[in-house]
Amino acid sequence: MYPIMKNQEIAEDVHEIWVKAPHIARNAQPGQFVIIRTNETGERVPLTISRVVGSTIRIIFMKVGKTTHALAAIPETGYIEDIVGPLGKPSEIAYYGTVAIVGGGVGIASTPYLAKALKAAENRVVGILGARTAGLLILENEMADICDELHIGTDDGSKGYHGFAVDLLRTLINTEPVHAVWIIGQTIMMKVTSEATREMGIKTFVSLNPIMVDGTGMCGACRCTVDGKTKFACVDGPDFDAHTVDFDTLMQRQQMYHELELESFEAWKAAEGEKP
Amino acid sequence: MRRRAAEDRIHDFLEVDLGMTEEDAVSEANRCIGCKKPLCIHGCPVQIDIPAFIARVAEGDFIGAAEKIKEQNMLPAICGRVCPQETQCESTCILSKKGEAIPIGQLERLVADIERKRGPKLPDIGKPTGKNVAVVGSGPAGLTASAELAKEGHHVTLYESLHMPGGVLTYGIPAFRLPKDIVNFEILQVLSLGVELRTNHFIGRSLHVHELLRYDAVVLATGAGLPYFMDIEGENLNGVFSANEFLTRINLMHADEFPTYDTPVLKGKNVVVVGGGNVAMDAARVARRLGGEVTLVYRRREEDLPARLAEVHHAQEEGISFVFCAAPIRILGEKSLTGIECIRMRMDILDDSGRPNPIPIEGSLFTIEADVVIGAVGQGPNPVLLREIEGLTLGKSGNVVTLETGETSLPHVFAAGDAATGAATVILAMGTGKRAAQTVNQRLKGGSG
Structure with a gap:
């Protein structure tokens, strides 16, 4: 307990x-x-x-x-x-030069912890935070305190740049040399955003979040296809080279229990409703 | 053996084998001729004094019999159920040469059950030695090593990464073969010797290797939990499981009781299990209990199945279809799976293990309809911790290389169970766990440790 x-x-x-x-x-x-x-x-x-x-x-x-x-x-x-x-394996903290950390939605959760470590490794750290709307933006102050530079965007334009984090990342890498990028968010966001750095060959990490059971490499529920090979996100990741990840299979596997998850949630709501 | 009718038992997870009556036990025990040089003991990986315990059963002294067993084995109700006695103690019983061996496993099970219900007596524990031993992994090898070391007065910290102890006894073997209240009870017996259990600790991460090596001795009993996959097309489709995942969802997480328990599992209408070992039988019989029509595909012949004969019979009684001499080629489907394509195999010359080498027959492809496929094609040692220990020599399959004594390439580090031997049986794991503990004890008490 x-x-x-x-x-x-x-x-x-x-x-x-x-x-x-x-x-x-x-x-x-x-x-x-x-x-x-x-x-x-x-x-x-x-x-x-x-x-x-x-x-x-x-x-x-x-x-x-x-x-x-x-x-x-x-x-x-x-x-x-x-x-x-x-x-899981820790993120590869090292001196890269300038690094960008792109957080989307609740994926922003782990960005300050990462930013702080990369800053301590003497990188110039640029934060890019994206949310659907201003009310869903989290940890902005924490990231502002750590990062050398922080960019904010919202899908609906209610705060900062009106658009997706991928646009802010594109602008950044076209403006100055960026030596490593982390992208943390929903799988579709990581898939789309990591395309921005592929052509320029910038080292880009994504943090995968498949379904898991034990989390210690014993069941293979979290298996992902990375560079054409099967990897267990729980022990081989969760960080992987974004440009080698098969995001489509990951998204499909994340949906495996969708209907059962809804059933479980409905049962929970009904039980909660009965409580005094 | 008395067992529940197949048509009843496929609807629940209650125990299949009903065990032996006390009367039958006494009469069976009286058949034992008390060999001067009993071979049965040599057939037992933990050297239980089998003739002595049987003699007590013959006198109706069931408690005394259980206590005799527990001098050598703290998990008798478990072993009485899952040991392959037919290839161990019972196979070396002299009576098996001319007729039926003494049913040693059934006797062990009965007396352990009787003793458990009465409330067992704890063994004497040696004076505290002041030595601290870390045992990593709380499966059969780790539990046995912990018990042996605690009895000698060493302080044992038993680490487990899951939220429950027991390893394969808890997550792997289904309740209809090994009821979980029995597992929990026998684990509590080990813990009551003063073993300190720390669940939710993933060693190598929660505790780094250099911290682990500060113990006076370390016993690695991390098991063989790394599932092998079939390495065929379609293996990452939704509905394809490793047997480990499928069994863990049921045995550890109670997915059969969803949504009372939160963990879901896909209950297939048509389930195909690939493999022929005990794990494959367990997966098939669990899938059957979830309501599926189950087909088991094995690449060799029926007589080559590595699973225990009794388990194969039970699976057949429960309506599981067997397809022999066939191997999967690819798993079919778009979003979720629709079937599995297999190829027939012909049996070539025998290999070193005495089994024929299966060779694919060209043009013999066929498809089995399936919405769930479970691969039970073997497991390797859990690699995470073992690879991180500098200087620890590992074998080809990633197992820790040990001497018979459990010693490894590092002075204070010992290994036991599947982590050392590769995937084997509960009792072999216990045997190596006991052996490693004895070596640790000699080392620590000899003062050279």
Whole structure:
């Protein structure tokens, strides 16, 4: 049982929770993730480590299905049943020169942790944050504090540039030399955005988020096709070279349980409705 | 053997084998001739004093019999169920030469069950030695090593990456073969020796290698959980599982009870399982219990199946169809899968294992309709931790190279179970776990550790 130290809504349907997990906090590095199980009947869900302070770790997620709704509903005095980690390989932190970190939607969650490490490695760090609308933009101040330069865009133009993050990235790489790029967001966003850097051959990482079960390389649920080979995102990733990832297969696999996930969520809502 | 009728048992996950009655046990035990040089003990990887426990059964002293077994084996109710006795103790029983061997496994199971219901007595624990041992992995090898070391008075920290201990006993073997309350009970017995269990710790990540090596000794018992895939077209289609994933979703995550439990699984109407080992049988029989029509495809002949004979019979009784001498070529489908294309195999000369070498027959392609395909084509050692330990010599399949004593290429590091041997049985893992623990104990008590 791992206590929830803090739980708050930081944008519409987006929550940040702080979990006391010393066994994870002590060795966590940017790019790694945890798998949580909310309760005895819960599923195992992978979530990116967003920040570490002392023995607590921050997780940011959007309420989508049953587990994320249930997680958001846990009060600050509550706890989750299980949390394992840090899982996955850490991001390749090194000196590259100028690096761009592109975060989309709730994918922005892990960008400050990564930006801070890349900054500490003496890179010039340019942040690009994109959201559907201004109300869904998260961690802007945190990124502004870390990055040498920060660009904001929204799909509906309610804040910053009116358009997609990929446009801001294109502008950046056409203006100055960029030596490495991280793109973190929904799979379709990563697919589209990473096309911007392909032609110029800029080293580009994406952080994949397939369905997982154990997260330790024992089931292969998270298998992805990278450079024509099968890789397990849980132990070989989650960061991969964007230009070698088969995003279409990934998106298809992410949909495998779509109908069952809806069924589970409907059952949860019905049960919650019956509560006094 | 008494077992539930196939038409009843395919609707649930309750145990198939009903075990033996006390009367039958006593009469079977009385058939034991008490060989002067009992061969059955040599057939047991953990050297249970089989004639001594059988003699107690013959006198109706079931508790005494269980205690005798537990001098050598802390997991008797598990072993009584999943050990392949027919190729071990029972195969070396002298009575098997002329007739039926003593049903040693059934006797072990019965007395363990009786003792469990009564509330077992804990073994004596040695004086604390002040030595700290890390055991990585809480499957059969890790549990056995932990128990042996704790009994000697060492402080054991047992690390497990999943949220539940037990390894393959928990995530791999289905409840209808090994009920989970029995697994949990026997694990608790090991923990009650003072073993400190830390679940949710993925060693190599939660604890880095240099931190792990600070223990006075380390036993690597990380198992063979890396699933091999068939490496054919269509393998990443939705509906294709490794047996590990499929079984974990059911056994560990209770996907059969979805949506009460959150974890879903695709319940196929037509399920094809590829493989012929015990894991393939387990996957097929689980899929059957989820309501599927199940076909098992194996590339050799029926007599070559590596699975236990009893499991094959149980699968056949439960209505699983077998296609022998065939291998998958590709998995068909667009978004989700529709079938699996296979090719017939002819049997060539015998290989080193005494099994024929299967050769594809040209032009013999055929398709089996399927909406779920489960690959049970073997597992390798979990690579993540092993590869990160500098100086640890690994074999061709990624297993830790060990001496018979469990010693590795590093002085304080020992290995046991499937991590050392490659995928084998529960009892062989326990045997190597015990052996490694004995070496660790000698080393730590000898003061040269």
